[in-house]
Amino acid sequence: MKKYPSAADIAEMKARGYDPITIAEAEQRAQRWTAALQVCQIIETAFTGVTLGDGIGLQEAQAHDANADAATCAAYRINDEIDDWHRIPAEALNRCHSSLSFFDAEGMRFHLPAYLIADLRGDYHFGMAFCLTHLSDYSISKFTLLSPMQRAAVRAFLLHIMDDPEYGFERADILRALSEFWTADQTA
Numbered sequence: 001m002k003k004y005p006s007a008a009d010i011a012e013m014k015a016r017g018y019d020p021i022t023i024a025e026a027e028q029r030a031q032r033w034t035a036a037l038q039v040c041q042i043i044e045t046a047f048t049g050v051t052l053g054d055g056i057g058l059q060e061a062q063a064h065d066a067n068a069d070a071a072t073c074a075a076y077r078i079n080d081e082i083d084d085w086h087r088i089p090a091e092a093l094n095r096c097h098s099s100l101s102f103f104d105a106e107g108m109r110f111h112l113p114a115y116l117i118a119d120l121r122g123d124y125h126f127g128m129a130f131c132l133t134h135l136s137d138y139s140i141s142k143f144t145l146l147s148p149m150q151r152a153a154v155r156a157f158l159l160h161i162m163d164d165p166e167y168g169f170e171r172a173d174i175l176r177a178l179s180e181f182w183t184a185d186q187t188a
Contacts (some may be wrong), residue, residue: 003122003166004033032164036120039153039160043120046153047113052082055106058092061099085114090123097126108142109150116157129170132158133177140181148186155182 005013005026013023056064057080063073081087093115103111115131118124131139132154146154155178161167162174 003029004036005030035160039156040117040120042156043113043116043153046147046149047085047109050085050110050113052080052110053106055108055110056102056104057082057107058088058096058099058111061102061107062096064102065098082110085110088114090118090121093118093123094125097124100131103142105142105145109145112146112150112154116154120157120160127167127170128157129161129167129174132182133170133173135177135181151182151186155184158182 007030010023010026010030013026018026057077059079060073060077063076066072068076088111093111099111100108100115115124115128119128143151143154158174158178162171162178167174
């Protein structure tokens with residue numbers, strides 16, 4: 001089942017005689033889609049015009065993950081999108097999910113909106129909570145280039161997923177990160 005069913009999906013469920021509880025759950029997920037689209041717009045606005053610059057690219061990060069030498073990392077980078085994060089397909093984000101652990105601050109700033117939006121749309125299969133809530137000094141260093149508007153977009157994402165049943169297990173971590181790092185006063 002899709003993460004966010006459409007009105008047509010729900011009508012079909014009713015026509016096929018799905019039980020009322022399943023239909024009610026689908027209707028709740030459909031309502032969350034409207035909120036998810038609003039968060040996507042916040043992210044889009046906050047990260048408009050961000051390019052990779054000299055940051056670590058998606059494929060390049062995979063080479064770092066494999067402990068590759070500098071020449072191999074450079075060869076991987078040739079295939080990286082560097083100008084428009086919108087061009088990065090969800091399939092690539094899923095294939096390169098470990099890249100989140102190997103980006104530098106520029107790489108994170110460039111790729112983060114693509115991962116967040118793919119997650120909100122139900123296209124990213126690994127979830128973003130861990131990356132945004134398990135905050136060591138090393139992981140925090142990846143977020144140093146985010147503007148207040150970009151931090152606010154991440155906060156909006158976390159606030160949205162906080163009540164998502166798919167993130168229920170991570171709710172405590174999300175709440176802690178919102179109160180300790182992704183705070184409202186640092187996004188103003």
